[in-house]
Amino acid sequence: MRCAPNPNGPWHVGHARMPAVIGTYRERYDGWFCVRFDDTDPETKRPDMEAYDAILEDLDYLGFEPDEIYRASDRLETYYEHARELIEMGGAYTCSCSGEEFSELKNAGKPCPHRDKDVETVLEEFEDMIDGEYSSGEMVLRVKTDIEHKNPALRDWVAFRMIDTPHPRAEASEYRCWPMLDFQSGVDDHLLGMTHIIRGIDLQDSAKRQQFVYDYFDWEYPEVVHWGHVQLDDYDVKVSTSTISALIEDGELDGWDDPRAPTLKSLRRRGIRGEAIVDSMVELGTSTSDVDLAMSSIYSNNRDLIDEETDRRFFVREGTEVPLTESPPAEANPPLHPNHEDRGVREIPSGDAVLLEADDIPAAENRVWLKGLGCFEHTDDSLAYTGDDIDVVREGDVDVIHWVPAAESVPVRLRTMDGDVSGRAEPGVAALEADELVQFERVGFARIDHHESDGGEERTVAYYTHP
């Protein structure tokens, strides 16, 4: 099987579907899969030189290593060879009709005057195409199919055309005569031994087009499955490389890993495992209709992977300072993980005042349990310690909330899909290493991205993963 990306940018989430499915099938059926960059249009689908590696990185993030990597732009001579053979069999002809002219004839089911040229002339003109004797638009090589075929999409399609713009890869920059996807991909799929092809519904007619070439060569066409497009809920940004690219260009997004971008780099930075994405993609199946992938499905799969190993911490968003009175304990020691007491406890000093989230501040005279610290009653704009008897919580009339000390907490900027959130976290967070995952209790999971200096004070930047 193959994954045949157009290297025009890093991958968005939808791109994960192909490697997820074929990578899973490879493991399940002891198969083989390659990545083949179908980079045969140096102009309108001009390859982005950085995208080749970016895509391979994304693939690695998902947890797959291709058995082989090809670039179509390295294989032009192979395509030329096959074109020559096809011409000799009378299966293709050079054509100098303009696009409009040919389109009219085609729609009327009429052949163009070039269709009956003799093989020698076609061969000569094709060599001239290869030698760059024509410029863009002057000459194409068409596959002779059935000019009266009831589906106009299949009639004498273009196999090679001239492109004046040099290919960005130095190795391919001298070529001017480029194959179209249906020819290139059709030939490669056979040559590289594909047994199964999965592709989008936009390529529904490809197999039918390529079948004509396969018939000329007497090849057997691989099994083919078409699937629809994937859209994601929870995102304002369309899942489209060009859309995302434009938003980055305009400064609407900070980059391919902006948490608001539906890209693999973004999910990775948020601390979502590639495996969770793969699991969700495989669950989507391969139906031909368009599907909506619920982000909650990815989140659920990710929680399965990270919950047990992720330590807990406190983080208070936009905290309100409340003084503590009546001598509460000086330090709280909640466990790093409730299901794994052996990992130890955190050391959180309480100090004279704590920060709480506005919604958590109890009404006057009401009690609240500061997790790890004890029970407090809201009196006179402060929280008065009333004891450490956990039974008040068990009885159900006191809520347990998270908190941080006003003095010894550390500033955190949490980057989320809905923008940045400022707050403060318990002291231990400053010592966490980049890339570590935490669960901010009652807030959600987050990935520590880096620590930065903000006017003399150290600040931690984290990316929100999911609830």
Place this chain on the structure above:
RNA sequence: GCUCCGAUAGUGUAGUCCGGCCAAUCAUAUUGCCCUCUCACGGCAAUGACCAGGGUUCGAAUCCCUGUCGGAGCACCA
């Protein structure tokens, strides 16, 4: 205009080929309860779907027709 394809709960999916075991599977979501010093994890329960109309048949989610809705191609893009 021509040519393809599709339609099962909020989302995804099983079942459709070879009609009965489907008053429809599983996951996720939502809600409630239990567990819990988290609104995490875990356990239990509830909610919720065969696009519409005809036809064939003893019997249709499954076969046929029509319609509706949605998607795709008809590029010298991939």
